[in-house]
Amino acid sequence: xxxxxxxxxxxxxxxxxxxxxxxxxxxxxxxxxxxxxxxxxxxxxxxxxxxxxxxxxxxxxxxxxxxxxxxxxxxxxxxxxxxxxxxxxxxxxxxxxxxxxxxxxxxxxxxxxxx
Amino acid sequence: xxxxxxxxxxxxxxxxxxxxxxxxxxxxxxxxxxxxxxxxxxxxxxxxxxxxxxxxxxxxxxxxxxxxxxxxxxxxxxxxxxxxxxxxxxxxxxxxxxxxxxxxxxxxxxxxxx
Numbered sequence: 001x002x003x004x005x006x007x008x009x010x011x012x013x014x015x016x017x018x019x020x021x022x023x024x025x026x027x028x029x030x031x032x033x034x035x036x037x038x039x040x041x042x043x044x045x046x047x048x049x050x051x052x053x054x055x056x057x058x059x060x061x062x063x064x065x066x067x068x069x070x071x072x073x074x075x076x077x078x079x080x081x082x083x084x085x086x087x088x089x090x091x092x093x094x095x096x097x098x099x100x101x102x103x104x105x106x107x108x109x110x111x112x113x114x115x
Numbered sequence: 116x117x118x119x120x121x122x123x124x125x126x127x128x129x130x131x132x133x134x135x136x137x138x139x140x141x142x143x144x145x146x147x148x149x150x151x152x153x154x155x156x157x158x159x160x161x162x163x164x165x166x167x168x169x170x171x172x173x174x175x176x177x178x179x180x181x182x183x184x185x186x187x188x189x190x191x192x193x194x195x196x197x198x199x200x201x202x203x204x205x206x207x208x209x210x211x212x213x214x215x216x217x218x219x220x221x222x223x224x225x226x227x228x229x
Contacts, residue, residue, distance in 0.1 A: 033217070042121075042205060043159075043219035050215060058216055090159065097215050100166065102147065104217075106159040 002027045006091050006107035013081055014115050021076045021110050023091030029105070031094040032074040033058065034066065036087040037109075043090065049074055050097070081114040088112075117142045117210045121220035129228055134196040136204050136223045138189045144212025148189040150180055153203040153222075162204075165189060176200070196227045 004025045013019055025032065033048035035058075045058030049068040063085055065077040074093075078085060088111050092104040119140045128134050140146055150162040163174025170182045180191045189206060206220040 031215070035219075040221055042221040043207075045216055045218070048215060048217075056214060056216075059218070092159075097209075098147075098211075102166070103161045103164065104149075104151070104159075105161075106151075108158050 002105070004091055004093050004105050004107040006089075006110050008110060009108060010111050012113045012115065015082055016080050019078050019081060019112075021078075021089060021091075021112070023074045023076065023107060024072050025074075025093040025105070026072065027093065027095065027105065028071065029093035029095050030071070031097050032068065033092050033104075034064070034074070034076045035090045035092065036060065037090060038087050046076070046089075081112075083114050086112060086114050117146075117208055117213060117216070117218050119206050119208045119218050119220040121204075121206055121223045123223050124221075125224045125226065127226045127228065128196050130198055131195050134191075134193040134200065134225065134227070136191040136206075136225060138191065138206030138220060140187050140189060140206075140208040142208060142210040142213070144210050146187075146189075147209040147211060148180075148182065149207040149209075149217075150174065150178070150189075150191050151205045151207065151219075153205065155202070159205070162191070196225075198227050198229050201225055201227045 007022045034046040035043040044060045047066040049055045091107040095101045148165040153159045165182045173179045209217045
């Protein structure tokens with residue numbers, strides 16, 4: 001089944017403890033991205049990647065890191081989480097951008113709480 | 116800079132009535148416009164998009180959207196709403212002349228009452 005898989009679904013951690021949220025897609029998509037969803041603010045893009053080893057900042061990249069060593073994986077890293085990073089996170093992928101097949105497929109989300 | 120606005124936090128309609136969810140955008144170049152829906156306890160799903168061509172775009176579940184360049188709008192419409200259309204709807208825009216960032220609106224919660 002074609003899908004974007006995020007893990008974990010729920011995560012509670014403490015301030016300063018490094019964590020990684022994994023994201024994997026099995027559709028051979030070139031474009032992958034991370035978003036955070038906060039009430040009243042909608043979805044805000046954190047980072048995106050056009051292909052392997054190509055990553056760029058979105059609108060809210062501060063406090064986050066990403067890597068794209070393989071086409072299928074795009075982990076989100078919080079080196080030193082803080083309470084203001086408590087949010088619902090979504091990973092998404094698209095076959096490509098700027099073409100007729102530009103369309104995001106989303107993972108199920110990761111609810112992160114930083115205490 | 117690109118941006119998108121959804122002026123209504125909530126839209127309430129009766130089942131069988133027309134549904135409209137508003138979206139306006141701002142870009143420097145030509146817009147790529149999208150609608151996504153988030154059903155309760157389910158992930159986000161693509162509804163439709165406008166890249167170029169006909170101003171009226173048809174999408175999933177009977178939804179359509181009209182691109183209006185002069186009003187910089189991309190309103191989502193459904194002629195006859197269903198209770199199952201109750202969800203959170205997001206409009207998104209990408210500037211054809213920009214980088215590959217995608218900007219979402221704050222979302223509109225649609226409630227369809229039986």
